Amino acid sequence: MAADLDHQCDLVVTALEAVADRLAEEKSTLTELDSAIGDADHGANMNRGFQAALEQVSESDADDPADLVKTIGVALVSEVGGASGPLYGGSIMSASQELEGGITADSSVAFAETYLETVESRGKASVGDKTMIDALTPAVHTYKKSIEVDDTEPLEALAKAVDAARRGVEFTTPIRAKKGRASYLGWRSVGHQDPGATSTFMILEELLAVAAEELDGDLEGEVDAEADVDPAELEGESDESGPTGETGGGGSEAESPSEGDD
Amino acid sequence: MVGIVVVSHSAKAAEGICEIAREMGGGGGLEPVGGDPDGGIGTSPDPIGEAIEAASDGDGVVVLVDLGSAVMNAELAIEMAGVDDVVIADAPVLEGALNAAVAATSPSATVETVRESAEEARDVSKV
Numbered sequence: 001m002a003a004d005l006d007h008q009c010d011l012v013v014t015a016l017e018a019v020a021d022r023l024a025e026e027k028s029t030l031t032e033l034d035s036a037i038g039d040a041d042h043g044a045n046m047n048r049g050f051q052a053a054l055e056q057v058s059e060s061d062a063d064d065p066a067d068l069v070k071t072i073g074v075a076l077v078s079e080v081g082g083a084s085g086p087l088y089g090g091s092i093m094s095a096s097q098e099l100e101g102g103i104t105a106d107s108s109v110a111f112a113e114t115y116l117e118t119v120e121s122r123g124k125a126s127v128g129d130k131t132m133i134d135a136l137t138p139a140v141h142t143y144k145k146s147i148e149v150d151d152t153e154p155l156e157a158l159a160k161a162v163d164a165a166r167r168g169v170e171f172t173t174p175i176r177a178k179k180g181r182a183s184y185l186g187w188r189s190v191g192h193q194d195p196g197a198t199s200t201f202m203i204l205e206e207l208l209a210v211a212a213e214e215l216d217g218d219l220e221g222e223v224d225a226e227a228d229v230d231p232a233e234l235e236g237e238s239d240e241s242g243p244t245g246e247t248g249g250g251g252s253e254a255e256s257p258s259e260g261d262d
Numbered sequence: 263m264v265g266i267v268v269v270s271h272s273a274k275a276a277e278g279i280c281e282i283a284r285e286m287g288g289g290g291g292l293e294p295v296g297g298d299p300d301g302g303i304g305t306s307p308d309p310i311g312e313a314i315e316a317a318s319d320g321d322g323v324v325v326l327v328d329l330g331s332a333v334m335n336a337e338l339a340i341e342m343a344g345v346d347d348v349v350i351a352d353a354p355v356l357e358g359a360l361n362a363a364v365a366a367t368s369p370s371a372t373v374e375t376v377r378e379s380a381e382e383a384r385d386v387s388k389v
Contacts (some may be wrong), residue, residue, distance in 0.1 A: 036388065048299065064334070077338060081298030081306045083331035086338045122334055 008065040008103050011214060016072060016205040020050040033195040037182035039056055042081065042195040046163055046259035047078030049089070065103050083123070083180065084196065087132065091118035103153045109144050116140040124180065130177035130189060135168035139204055155208075155215045162208045164202045172197045183214035264366045264376045265291040265317030266346050268338055269310055270328045273297040279326075279356050287363025293317040305332045310339035314348055320349030322373035324362050324380060328355045347373050357383035 023030070023046045044077030053075035062068040073096060076089030095118060098110035116136055125131040142164040146157035172194035177183045182194070266283070270276040295313035298304025302350035310325075317323050325336050327350060327371055340348045351358050360381035365371055365379035 025266070033360070039303070044300075045298070045304075076304070076309050079299050081300070081304045085306065085332055086331070086334040090334075090338055122337070 001061070005064050005102055008066050009063065011103075011210065012065050012068045012072075013057060014214075015207055015210045016050070016053060018210050019203050020047075020054050022202050022206045023047050023050050023199065026199075029249055030195050030199055033193055035199055036192045037177065037185055037189045038195060039112075039181050042084065042199065043081045045082055045084055046088075046199055049076045049085065052076075052205035064100070066096050066099040066101075069099055079099075084199075085117050087123055087196075091115045094118040103155075108154065109147050112140045112143050123205075125179040128175060128184060128196075129179040130172050130175050130194050131179050132194070132200045134172045134194065135165040135197035138164035138168045156209055158208050160210055162201070162204045163167040165204050165243075169193060169197045169201045169214075201217050263291055263319065264268045264321045264373055265293065265314075265319065265323040266362050266366060266376070267293045267295060267310070267317050267336075268355065268357065269313075269325060269332045270294075270296040270355060271303045271305055271332065274330070279357060279359050281358040282320060282356065283345050283363035290369050291319065291342040291366065292359070292363060297371050297379055305335040307342065309336045310336050311343040314339060314343045314345050318338045318345045318348075321371075322349070324348075324366075324373060324376045324382060325350045326353060326355045326359045326362065327351075349373055349377050350375050351377045351380035353380040357386060 023191035023210045027047045029043065030046060031040055034040050034042035036129060039182075053072045054077040057068060057071055062070045062071060070093055073089045073092030073094075076092065077085050078089075079085070080089060092115065095111045098114050099107050101107070110131040119133060119136060120126075123131065123133065125133045127134055127137050139161040143157050143161040146152035146160050147154065150157075152160070170193075174190060174193065176187055177185065177189035177194070180196070182192075266287075268276045268279045268283070270279065271292070273296035276296040280292045280294040293310050293313040293316050296305065297309070299306045299308075308387050314323050314325065323345060325340070325348065327333050333350065336350050340350070350363065353361070360385045362376050362380040365376045368375070
């Protein structure tokens with residue numbers, strides 16, 4: 001068990017590194033999206049936060065994935081700023097307790113659900129408000145249903161979730177923002193992709209890549225990997241797609257919440 | 263006395279709002295806070311938590327906020343700070359801070375009376 005948990009901790013670190021690298025690469029893309037309908041800081045905020053998380057995790061002596069994931073959340077809360085800090089970081093902190101005892105298919109579903117619930121309660125946004133919720137909700141719902149109802153292997157479930165998130169990001173483009181800084185633009189927010197939904201998708205896509213590497217296409221057992229992955233970043237869920245991440249448009253930042261961020 | 267924290271995306275705005283409020287409220291227990299972790303425009307929970315602790319002398323704290331992420335970061339700061347009886351007033355940040363500062367000078371002031379005074383500012387017509 002201990003060896004297992006050590007391995008899961010390594011996976012959490014691997015996933016965090018993948019996400020941090022991706023967000024560093026996409027910094028200007030996210031900022032561009034956020035310039036269109038927000039306050040143009042989403043790329044910089046997410047990059048700053050995840051670099052800080054890398055640093056704090058490297059200094060951590062946590063030997064269980066739940067504690068390690070919590071460390072990531074704490075770092076994001078302190079360093080991201082704006083609405084994305086409490087939404088991403090606070091939700092990871094809350095959801096991390098679901099991983100106590102290790103990452104399994106079941107605990108990763110619980111992590112994803114708690115993460116979504118925390119984002120909803122803190123941000124008070126709903127599907128259709130043009131926020132990260134529009135990518136997160138379909139991803140979490142798809143992941144849960146795939147695992148619990150369809151008995152899908154975790155890697156495939158995660159792939160489906162990433163795909164659902166991608167479609168959620170696309171859905172944000174043609175709708176009007178009702179939450180976040182973008183909502184101040186009213187109808188002018190239509191036609192721009194939401195930055196928060198976009199960063200949520202990018203993170204999930206990286207979790208999938210790490211899970212695929214770990215599970216090597218074959219499920220079973222090592223569900224942990226997947227779960228791990230998830231935790232490490234904010235949500236454990238999502239669906240597939242590979243790296244492409246692109247989407248483009250602009251958005252509002254990960255903040256669905258009530259307003260925009262800063 | 264009941265402490266007051268003013269949270270704005272701009273540290274300068276928070277400071278200016280406190281300056282205005284101090285003129286009316288005697289100056290005690292008003293703590294401005296603002297800016298993101300890089301010092302730019304934004305809000306962040308850690309400095310908000312420090313401001314709450316600085317404003318608290320045991321009688322509770324009322325927090326005034328400007329925009330949405332200030333609300334979320336203030337909520338997180340309250341959860342993480344070791345101070346009891348901290349509430350966020352649903353009020354315009356400047357007028358609410360002014361009302362709160364005046365209400366806090368009452369000998370019978372409580373967190374609730376100060377919050378209510380701040381929230382009355384929502385109904386004030388200017389013209």
